[in-house]
Amino acid sequence: MSTLNYSKQRQAILDLLQSRKDHPNAEVIYQTLRKSMPNLSAGTVYRNLKLLTELGQIKKLTGLDGVDHFDGTISPHSHFICQCCGKVDDVFFEADESLNEKAASHCDGEIQSHNVYFYGTCNECLKTIK
């Protein structure tokens, strides 16, 4: 895969993800950055999101609304998805190391990592419903 060179497009994508607490998808990232980089191309966004994910500098979130979302926070954490509004929040909750150990005996293999997704209704949506 060789080493990654510098590019201002890649830097901008990483900066954007690290500065946001939400978890934008490729299209949102593209439209946002296009304002300041008018001839950024969508392919560049997709290619760099893939590269950064492979290098572990960002995390890809799947299974939310059908399209991939991206997270610039790489410290271990889970996600809470509101099934009402689709919002994805970080959940900083550390059951982490123990979870792999507990599951190990039930697995036909060696666990290296895990992802946890919580589904529910966020407080904002709960207010609206009542």
Place this chain on the structure above:
Amino acid sequence: MSTLNYSKQRQAILDLLQSRKDHPNAEVIYQTLRKSMPNLSAGTVYRNLKLLTELGQIKKLTGLDGVDHFDGTISPHSHFICQCCGKVDDVFFEADESLNEKAASHCDGEIQSHNVYFYGTCNECLKTIK
């Protein structure tokens, strides 16, 4: 959404999923069933997988290899994905109820359910590597 009528196509899809321990994707389901139902159409497979998922009779697994996979086992369990061969195993491991409770205080909302994915290398792949 009205009520679901009977259709032998839908029944065949559900039977197939409940009889298999792996987690086939739509294409595999389509090709398998086509052997005994030669004019089954792919659209029918996709439409019924979507319906059955919405009704909670099957579970959709995302984020494995880019395409959705389906699981006929609805009792609560997790999944182990081998990053080497792509195999997806069930993990019947019950930290379940407690996990929602533990995470609740870290969430801005009400947790209703969760999904856990474990990633690693299966025993078969471990052998091959060594």
Place this chain on the structure above:
DNA sequence: AAAAAATTAATAATCATTCCTGTTTTTTAT
């Protein structure tokens, strides 16, 4: 058994993502 409703097959359309090509930027080596 006929009418109404639901489902299907076949195929066209969609849309997120990847691939391709010629150009530009970044790095390396002089």
Place this chain on the structure above:
DNA sequence: ATAAAAAACAGGAATGATTATTAATTTTTT
């Protein structure tokens, strides 16, 4: 600092999983 080599880019075409459309068939209701 400059030229050659490597990596990355923009723009657009291609891919591929999934969804939508429509006329025909099957299932349910009466």
